[in-house]
Amino acid sequence: MSNLSPWKKDFSIFVPQAQPYLCYLDTAATCLTPKHVAEAMFHYQCYSHANSHQEKDQINSSEIDKLEQAREKVACFIGAQQRQSIVFNTGATDGVNQVAYGYVEPIIVAALKKGQHCNIVISAAEHHSNILAWQRLVKAYQVELRIAPLAIDGLIDIARLALLLDENTCILAFSHCSNVIGKMNPVEKICQLAKSKGIATLIDGAQAVLRSHCTVATIDCDFYVFSAHKIYGPTGCGVLYVKPDILREMLPSQWGAGMAKNVNYKESEFFSGPSRFESSTPNMASIVGLVEAIDYLNDLSLKEINLYLDDLAMYMHKSLSELAFYRPVVDKKITLRQAKMSTLVSFQCQNIHCQDVASLLRSENIALSCGNHAAQPLHSALAIEETLRVSLGIYNGYADIDKLIASLSHCHQMMALEDFV
Template sequence: MNALDVDAVRKDFPILDREVNGNPLVYLDSGNTSQKPRQVIDAVREHYELHNANVARSVHTLGTEATEAFEGAREKVAAFVGAGTAAEIVFTKNSTEAINLVAHAFTAGAQDPRLRLGPGDEIVITEMEHHSNIVPWQLLAQRTGATLRWFGLTDEGRLDLSRLEDLINERTKLVSVVHYSNLLGTINPVDVLVARARQVGALVLLDGSQSVPHIPVDVTALGADFVAFTGHKMLGPTGIGALWGRFELLDAMPPFLGGGSMIETVAMTGSTFMPPPARFEAGTPPIAEAVGLGAAVDYLSAVGMDAIQAHEKQLTAYALDALAATPDVRVIGPTDTADRGATISFTVDGIHPHDVGQILDDEGVQVRVGHHCARPTCVRFGVPATTRASFYLYTTISEIDALVRGLERVRKVFA
């Protein structure tokens, strides 16, 4: 594995050359949205300049070029995550839509018994989920009468598996779990959860919003049934994400939205629908965004996901040590690099995270503050909110030093 040349990488990201409040930009909010390399920006611009047309509708040259680019992006994404076929990749606008698509398939009257859900059935999630992997299941439970249950967390920020066999049982129809926590940085033991789900015949969905951009992910090897992820966190444009699903499950699922391009035939008395993935992509899709995501996948593949993971592990170890040595700072989540990613949430004793974030911004340091759409996790750890620094392939050690200097100023301001 080649080491990541972070200086060379940074030259590809135009935004990293700018200043914020008179200071060099220090972007530590990649868990929220990543910055975009010039190659992705150019791919989107070139599409609009030379190939702009709708897809799957026209026989003219531009329509053919746009369709080939759109489906080519699907093939790139499929290969990137280890899908068996490109037909297992459904383009969505983000992970949230991908998860809702799956939730929509579960009904009391579903033809496939694996998707049939009603009173007495259970859905299992965890206390560390993003709201997008909580609310759809709450709504589904309300619609069907099913019961929502969840894994608790240890004080170290890891899943409490002591009730594994109780929580995932013969009544469980679906286990939906974040692969890599957006607040804690924890990387969950997917193998353990999948093995137990298989024992009881439950399906498994993984929220891969943070994992797919940062670590090598092979959806087939993971053993899950569905994986949701989003382009804007993996160097791609906003407005594009994907659902990977086992084809035979996608083929058993009803359409999510109705409209053009997802139908085989339409009559006034009824309609028939295309096979996946077209069945789930009604209307004009995010074409240029998909092209940009394809370019992002090309970029990540050229750098190498193993190299990115190794770089981020080094950054995380350095940052954890630096924050441990900073007075009044408490890290929320694992304090070592075992089974954790490059996202670190913390509090500064006696100072609200919004104040921390504002002063850091004065220094050019961009972090996220709040509950990070994971309020139950904050409640579990007894904090109203946290400050979160999240790293990526373009992050440097000197930027972590800038964060620590900024925290020293925070403490002086509120001393």
């Protein structure tokens, strides 16, 4: 492998005039945008924008076609059997809320009417976006929130999870890959377990959809959510996958013109399928950007990209673990398979404040995350306040990791020297 990524040139931000030498190691927060995506969105907005929601039966069929083709493209990308399972929204957070209010809340209300009390199960490694909507329901109704613990390797402890699931569990919501731990949960096994007990599953795929060779039909989850900006698409755009039979019975969580066929003061009629959940004018420029991102990744070859990232991830884990002061959040002994898959890692540097490390690295134009990464309960459970997080994207090469390692070593030397003085 070369020191630099063959795809770095596709990202304008790396043009030398734009940045001195940007070492971007924060892809888990958001992917940088390839030129192709930015240009497709610009082109759409300037030359072919028209309101896709004018009279659905007459107009602008090209806009409607574009939307339906986009559903097809996304369905193919995540291995869904039907494009009708693809609902466009503003991102993973929106998807969790749509399920919380459109699917889970009616179940809770119906159960309460029968005097039954529901529970919701999430894992201990969730992003705030897969906690807060559930917490809202817990506060509004008498619902119990159960937290599935993690095993020593940072993955969901399936045996202990099984003990939490019962006939009153109305949803099991968990991340495919935690944005702190960076390892892939065995989602098929977990969904099988839930299914055997008749429990619906929601997977937060924000950190996994690209790397996991995700096929929702094989995973057999009921809901899968992700954001376009985590797969080199634009911000503010995302996808909720819903199993077809559930889509028919689920309620919208927002109501507006985009979903309506006929509106009368007494009774209104709504579109069937995913349009029923898209209440306002769709964010077409972003959907165009998402489609372009998928085309871009497919053109490069998803297989090739993932092999490249596997190799880079192993190099990152190996290089970091050689630093004596490196303290990863979960075990240092990562299996080869896990290291290959894990393009993000959170850690501390022994005896140095994370914020101090982050400031020094930023002064050297290395971008990474520092804090609780919107996973405060997980950090509390691990008895740490904050961590540094490094994450890789297709624009990274060995050179970026070497620069990180050199800067961390330099930082450690400086801090050690300060201690000495």
